[in-house]
Every structure is written in C-alpha cells, then in structure tokens.
C-alpha cells in the first residue's frame with residue numbers, strides 16, 4: 001500500500017488537485033482502489049463531501065489536525081483502511097495547518113509506511129502570507145518530494161519568478177518544483193512525478 | 200420556548216453572537232480561530248441560496264481583513280437533493296464549484312488568524328449568520 005500526503009496552506013488548492021489526480025490514477029493508470037483520506041480542522045467536513053460527491057471513496061477525520069492533535073486517530077484509521085479495503089494507494093489531504101513531515105514520520109515509525117509528500121503553495125497569496133505565517137509556510141515545504149506552485153493564472157511572470165525563488169529556498173534540494181494552474185489543468189507527467197512513478 | 204440558561208450577564212437578542220444565540224461555534228488551533236455555522240437557508244432555489252451565502256462570505260472576508268485578520272480559508276457547502284455548490288473565499292472574491300451531492304442545508308467554516316474571537320463571532324454573525332439560520 002502506497003501513501004501520498006498532500007499538504008500546503010489553507011486554500012492553496014489541495015482539494016482541487018485531488019479532483020484531478022484521483023481520476024488520472026483511475027482512468028490513466030488503471031488504479032482501481034484508491035482511498036482518499038480527508039483531514040479538516042473544522043468540526044464539519046466540507047472537502048470530503050466535494051470528493052465523495054465526485055464519486056470517490058473518502059474517509060474523513062475532522063475537528064483536529066493529524067500532524068498533532070489527531071496523530072493517534074490517523075494511524076488507527078490507516079490501519080483500519082488497510083485491513084478493510086487494502087487499497088493500492090491512500091491519498092491524504094492534510095489540513096492547511098499541518099506539517100506534512102510530522103505525518104510522514106508517524107506513518108513510518110508506527111506503521112512502517114514510507115509516504116510521499118506533495119506540497120502546494122498559492123502563488124498569488126504567497127508574498128502576502130509569508131510574513132504572518134512564517135512559522136508555518138516554510139516548514140510545510142521542509143520534506144516535500146514535489147511542490148506545486150499553484151494559481152499561476154493569477155500572477156505575472158516576474159511575481160511568479162520571485163515566488164519560485166522564495167519557495168525553492170525552503171524546499172529540500174532534490175524537491176521537484178512545478179508552477180501550475182489547477183484551473184487550466186495539469187500536465188499528466190506532473191501527476192507521475194507526484195506519485196513518484198518511474199523512480 | 201424553553202428558557203436558556205445564561206452563565207454570563209448580557210442581554211441575549213438577535214444581535215447576540217454567543218454560541219447559544221447565534222449557533223456559531225469557535226475553536227482555536229495553533230494560532231488560528233475556526234468559526235463554524237451550520238443550518239438552513241431560506242431561499243426559493245439552491246442557486247439563490249448559493250448567491251446569498253457567497254455574498255455574505257465575501258463580506259465576512261472583507262470585514263475580517265479590515266479588522267487586521269489574515270484569512271486562511273472561508274468555505275461552505277450548500278446543497279439540496281441532487282444539487283449543490285461549494286463556495287470558497289481566500290481573498291476578496293468567492294469561487295463557486297458546482298457539486299452533484301447526495302429547505303437547503305448549509306455548512307460554513309471560516310479559518311482566520313490574528314483577530315480576537317469576539318471579532319470573528321461578531322462579523323460572522325452579521326454576515327453569514329444573516330443567511331444561514333442555525
């Protein structure tokens with residue numbers, strides 16, 4: 001069972017990515033069994049209903065964050081999914097406040113699962129958010145395998161170049177960084193990189 | 200109607216935005232406040248319910264920014280049998296995504312940094328709370 005963690009600040013486009021990635025996995029890669037795990041900080045789930053409305057198999061963890069307050073629930077839920085469904089992939093959308101590397105470490109230590117991390121950054125809001133969220137945004141990128149700088153449709157080339165440099169400075173040296181716009185659709189080879197195919 | 204049990208001393212009326220009166224629950228996580236309101240919208244169609252709520256959410260975003268807050272994400276779902284919308288505000292404008300999900304039920308969550316709880320409550324009550332009846 002493979003595991004993908006989708007991280008990145010609130011509103012950066014994690015659910016939008018899932019809405020593209022899951023059909024790609026099913027239709028292009030022939031992966032029949034993928035379970036989406038939605039973690040939301042609010043006490044009512046919103047994204048899980050967006051995804052289950054689109055016909056995907058979704059489990060929700062609400063009112064807390066799996067990188068800290070709900071770490072125990074996460075490992076129990078993942079164990080249960082493995083036993084009940086044994087999917088090829090679990091794709092987890094973290095809360096916008098999570099540190100994906102904490103989730104990765106818990107999965108490795110407790111369940112022996114080696115997860116991949118894809119982190120999103122909002123190109124438009126990055127400059128404005130970096131200062132007030134300096135305890136969060138840089139650290140969210142710390143162990144990303146792939147990084148999507150999203151919403152490039154909302155910024156010009158110079159602004160994007162500045163965001164790219166800033167984002168890159170917080171990423172591990174071997175992270176792959178892709179400027180994208182989820183609104184205009186992703187190049188499918190980016191999906192392969194997110195999933196770590198042909199590695 | 201049963202008498203509410205009030206543990207604090209202020210006058211509860213329609214302007215009151217405590218949880219009991221407004222239905223707005225607020226929790227905190229790592230410097231963020233998460234306000235949630237769940238209920239029904241009175242409207243003649245799911246489209247007008249969606250329009251009313253997305254204007255209220257846009258107004259909430261503007262007020263919270265005005266109050267010095269940093270918006271994380273304000274998002275909602277409005278649905279009826281067979282049809283619905285997700286609404287999302289991260290800056291000034293609302294994005295709407297239509298859903299094919301399973302009176303119009305509505306859930307709205309506002310995640311914001313750097314404003315006090317009272318500010319979030321008051322603004323949420325006056326904007327989104329005017330549309331979603333808890």
Ligand SMILES: Nc1nc2c(ncn2[C@@H]2O[C@H](COP(=O)(O)OP(=O)(O)OP(=O)(O)O)[C@@H](O)[C@H]2O)c(=O)[nH]1
Nearest residue numbers: 010011012013014015016096151181182183287294
């Ligand atoms: N212009 C533009 N808007 C986008 C793009 N990608 C996503 N959005 C919008 O950004 C908003 C937030 O997107 P989501 O996918 O809900 O973000 P998220 O990271 O899942 O948000 P949380 O789960 O609340 O942390 C939505 O209104 C999307 O329609 C993009 O490439 N361009």
Ligand SMILES: [Mg+2]
Nearest residue numbers: 014015047093
């Ligand atoms: Mg989401």
